[in-house]
Amino acid sequence: MRVLRKVTAVAMASAMVVSMAGCGGGAKETTAAATEAPTTAATEAATEAATEAAAAASEAATEAAAATTGDYADKKVGISIYKFDDNFMTLYRTELERYLTEDLGFKKENITIMDGKNDQAEQTNQIDNFINQGVDVLILNLVQSSSAPSVTDKCNEAGIPVVYINREPDAAEEQRWKDEGIKATYVGADARQSGTFQGEEIAELENHGDANGDGVVSYIMVQGDPENVDAQYRTEYSVKALTDAGVKVEELLKQRGDWDQAKGQQIVQDALTQFGDKIDVVFCNNDAMALGALAAIQAADRKVGEDIYIVGVDALTEAVQNVMEGKMTGTVFNDHISQAKTAADIACDFLNGKDVANVNMVDYVKVTNENAQQILDIVK
Ligand code: GAL
Numbered sequence: 001m002r003v004l005r006k007v008t009a010v011a012m013a014s015a016m017v018v019s020m021a022g023c024g025g026g027a028k029e030t031t032a033a034a035t036e037a038p039t040t041a042a043t044e045a046a047t048e049a050a051t052e053a054a055a056a057a058s059e060a061a062t063e064a065a066a067a068t069t070g071d072y073a074d075k076k077v078g079i080s081i082y083k084f085d086d087n088f089m090t091l092y093r094t095e096l097e098r099y100l101t102e103d104l105g106f107k108k109e110n111i112t113i114m115d116g117k118n119d120q121a122e123q124t125n126q127i128d129n130f131i132n133q134g135v136d137v138l139i140l141n142l143v144q145s146s147s148a149p150s151v152t153d154k155c156n157e158a159g160i161p162v163v164y165i166n167r168e169p170d171a172a173e174e175q176r177w178k179d180e181g182i183k184a185t186y187v188g189a190d191a192r193q194s195g196t197f198q199g200e201e202i203a204e205l206e207n208h209g210d211a212n213g214d215g216v217v218s219y220i221m222v223q224g225d226p227e228n229v230d231a232q233y234r235t236e237y238s239v240k241a242l243t244d245a246g247v248k249v250e251e252l253l254k255q256r257g258d259w260d261q262a263k264g265q266q267i268v269q270d271a272l273t274q275f276g277d278k279i280d281v282v283f284c285n286n287d288a289m290a291l292g293a294l295a296a297i298q299a300a301d302r303k304v305g306e307d308i309y310i311v312g313v314d315a316l317t318e319a320v321q322n323v324m325e326g327k328m329t330g331t332v333f334n335d336h337i338s339q340a341k342t343a344a345d346i347a348c349d350f351l352n353g354k355d356v357a358n359v360n361m362v363d364y365v366k367v368t369n370e371n372a373q374q375i376l377d378i379v380k
Contacts, residue, residue: 072106075351078130079111079139082167083118086259087288088314088334089141089166091379095340096139104344120144127151131158137347138162144227145169152177152184161350163187165343168229178358183350187343187360191233194332197366198234198311199241201330202281208247211280211307217247218278220271221254222264222293224285231256234285234313252279257289264289268296279308287312287319287331294327304328315367317380324372333365333375 077100081093093113100106112130116123120143130138131154138160142148148169155162161183168174168188177184202209202217209217219239224231235254242249252275257263267289268282282297284290290312294304302308305326312319315333322328339362349356367375 072100072104072348072351074110075106075137076110076133076135077106077112077137077139077347078114078127078133078135079141080114080116080123080126080130081141082116082123082143084115085118087261087316088259088286088336091316092141092166092336092340095337096344099341099344104348116141116143118143120147124151127154131155131160135160137350139343139347140164141166142169143167145229146227148173148184149176152182156182156184161347161356163343163347163350165339166230174358183356185346185350185356185358185360187339187346187362189334189339189362189364191230192237194230194313194334194364195234195237196241197332197364198238198283198313198330200245201311201366201368202238202309203242203245203247205309205329208245209242209281209309210247211309212277215248216250217242217280218250218252218275219281219283220252220268220275220279222257222267222282222284222289223254224257224259224289226256231285235283238283238311257284257292259286259288261288261292263292265292265296268293269299272296272300272302277307282308282310284310284312287314287316290328290331291316291318291322294322313364315365315375315379317376320367320372320376320379323367323369324376326369330366330368333367333379335362335365337378338362 079093079096081089084090084093097108097111097113100111101108112135114123114126116126123143124147127138127140138155140151140162142151142164145167148164152162152173162185164184164186166188168186174186176182207213221235221239223235226232239249239251253267253271255267257267264284271279282290282293284293290310293310297304297308297310304310309329311330311332312328313332313334315331319328319331323331342360342362346356346360365375
């Protein structure tokens with residue numbers, strides 16, 4: 001069984017008091033692995049505690065930073081993001097840089113953030129350059145998670161620890177780090193949970209998503225990059241949550257939109273022309289594509305909440321506002337703030353020679369009309 005560190009909004013709030021260890025003092029809770037898809041219980045608790053946790057976390061981080069400022073002033077961090085042109089990863093990267101510099105005391109000029117331009121060869125070059133420059137730690141959002149074994153080996157040979165973020169290497173690779181004592185780790189969120197939450201948001205509607213009342217929930221699935229585990233799991237678990245709730249489903253279309261708003265819009269525009277009123281639900285693997293899909297839905301004169309439903313993932317500000325205004329059925333908060341903090345704290349743990357778990361997961365939070373304002377307060 002792989003060892004997995006779970007970091008939740010709730011855990012951050014409650015564990016703060018007991019655990020101020022680690023470089024950022026960001027509280028972390030260590031649990032044995034629970035690899036089954038998480039349930040709603042965690043969400044409800046997390047939703048309630050979300051605002052409080054965010055405030056507590058930032059307060060604690062500030063206090064912890066005061067205690068550690070200066071320790072990292074000469075440390076060099078190499079960061080590569082799979083591509084800058086991605087809404088969610090832009091929020092993540094901004095928070096990561098802010099936290100490293102403002103809360104942990106790294107110098108801005110010692111942090112280099114590169115754009116992988118969605119090209120693994122380009123990103124591999126960037127990593128080679130970081131190694132040649134002798135950075136102290138790497139934080140990598142790989143273009144292709146399948147390149148993790150070779151990247152890990154070259155960093156390991158150079159004695160540079162790596163924190164992988166957002167795109168999860170496979171379980172065998174993660175296990176290898178643990179078995180061989182390699183200084184590499186993953187920080188992310190379990191995409192099965194986000195898929196489950198999307199499906200539950202539909203299943204919990206009074207008509208369980210059957211907008212046209214024909215007894216079957218007919219959906220279209222707008223996928224991210226299908227090589228990405230986030231896209232695979234969200235696709236699978238959103239539908240699973242519906243069928244688990246006893247809802248009859250029919251897939252009208254599944255198409256890749258590569259996390260991209262314009263592609264999402266085109267796919268849904270074509271699907272609306274092809275399937276018309278047969279479509280009850282539009283599942284989008286992320287909010288960028290959902291925003292595109294919503295534009296297509298509005299252009300086709302369909303009314304979300306009345307004759308069609310749409311859900312996304314990420315909790316982009318615009319999407320959360322749409323949820324508040326009833327223009328989107330729901331989304332799921334992909335907590336880039338906790339993920340960025342955890343990634344930075346763990347990078348510091350490596351720098352301080354501390355033991356690091358090989359997998360570190362942050363909880364998602366369900367976002368519906370009921371808690372959208374709370375989530376908006378956190379993300380905006
Ligand atoms: C997902 C996120 C997407 C996209 C993707 C990139 O977690 O929901 O919007 O950013 O990561 O790998």
